[in-house]
Amino acid sequence: MPEPGLAAARSRPGPRARRERRAAVWFLLPWFIGLTCLVIGPMLMSAYLSFTEYDLFNNAEWVGVDNYRTILTSDPDFWQSLRVTLTYVIVSVPLRLAVALGLAVLMNRQLRGMAWYRALLYLPSLLGGSVAVALLWRQLFGRDGAVNQLLGMVGIDGHNWIGSPDTALGTIIILAIWQFGSPMIIFLAALRNLPAELDEAATVDGASRFRRFRHITLPLLTPIILFNLVMQTIVAFQAFTPSYIISNGTGGPVGSTLFYTLYLYQRAFAEFDMGYASALAWILMIIIGTVTAINFLGSRRWVFYTDEGRT
Template structure:
């Protein structure tokens, strides 16, 4: 009995070296959950690597080659980039047309969207129908049909000239005149203001009514309320719309392609950057040069977006909950 009392209790055998205890190993349920999760993510991974990353990296390689889609790419180094910057005046025409289009169309589109949102954000009878009606052009944005309609409206025998003739103004073929052709594209872009308008409506709904009441009690009129209350409180939404519309503005293609007949004319006035890239790559089969243009465009657009983000710290106002 004494020996039995002195015997130490039996210890559980330690797991082999390098192997975790059973309670630390994931069970079959966790493994099945992980497998199911990765299975559902598999289409996204396939799309990311097969449709996005691999084509991007391949186009980066092609930008350093001479590739005509028919023969094997021939390595030429920086020749495409040097040619683009120093020996292609039509390239700079497209840069200027795109810059002018974006600089004019984006502020105009946002101003129209904000103005309409201010008219429609209060709940009135039938206001929902008007909101839907003004949003319809954005649903049709980028469509060939709308571009054809716009081409007809601003043609020499179009409805715009007929309206001008009623007030004694002689019209012209707006889309074939180098001084007005780009303006028709700007008007088309501004007309499709529905998407930023809806975002502005959501932002206006979030502004506390007490701020306007306090401003009215202090003697602030409509303009002062808009300038000192609406704009500061709406600045994050305005910033969001500005970023989205700036990126979209520099990527304009369909309207310029249809209205100009795929040439960017007259006199390269509607030769937007993406249209010129398309013409070089698929019209002239200079895919290496077009790839170089695409990467230059990506870098410049990224830089412009970074500048917009950097400027946000100067004018975007994020209200704290205590300010409400």
């Protein structure tokens, strides 16, 4: 048995290990400073301001939970923005994932020029969130836009798509579905890493392509579907630019495109009610956290892990 002093000396890090630890600390220090100053600090300040009345020009006045009480009990715009945002999330996310998965399956082939097709299909995700594309979208679906011109060529009367409360949100949902590139690339990478022997065995047994996809490919993809579902849901809750540009920052017509983030922006930077806007931001974080938790809890019923079985 080694002596206690000898064991302690062996466990004590040497000069090289201490230098490596110091180097690691110095390399991580900028990240920790950024995390503290740009994330944790603003979050704590926002949490404090959510319990105050603050307009940027005067000192913050503590009001307790009045902001939250007003939001939940006597603010119709809050409920309208929440309804619009939930509709957008519930409709756009599944459709975007369905389109992304379908195109990923089509792209998962060894054909000439396939890399160019993948790059072309990914391009909308790089441009779709930009102001320029939102402006283009507003022109396409306007009264005299390209969509109505195409419909007029076949004898169909045009419609002011973005000017009608019945169709304005639908145009933004179409724009969201068009941005399928990111989940498509993730699905494609997952398809490339699926075990080929399972599909080959099913082919030998006479299973059709649809049955192989339904009973082999789709269950193996469920962890990736869950990942894309969670990430795209979070992104959809935070959507802002299309609503702001297409509605000129008003959320109209008749509040049909009043996204939650747009309403938060209006209260913070149009009315300078920073305390109220901070409370709205924390409610949004709670909503996103709750929806994410529901997705993870519900995944136990449908997500399949090959190393653990169905959970």
